Amino acid sequence: MATAIGEAIGKSVRYETLSDADAMVGALIWTDHAYAEALVDIWRSVREGRLATVSDGVQQLLGRTPRSFGD
Numbered sequence: 001m002a003t004a005i006g007e008a009i010g011k012s013v014r015y016e017t018l019s020d021a022d023a024m025v026g027a028l029i030w031t032d033h034a035y036a037e038a039l040v041d042i043w044r045s046v047r048e049g050r051l052a053t054v055s056d057g058v059q060q061l062l063g064r065t066p067r068s069f070g071d
Helices: 002-009 020-028 033-047 057-062
Strands: none
Touching: 020 033
């Protein structure tokens, strides 16, 4: 995704891995502990692929085939 975004905007975009502990520290700067924990859990789920669900929601909503991330 970072490469595709960089190509689309004509700038270098890099991806950096962030540990759950570092993500928690960052989230606690702007939210309370319970919400930060929930966010870190969601981010972990995304990273582990547990939220990688495919549906036809875009097709139903827009009435056309969805475009790829690169498009």
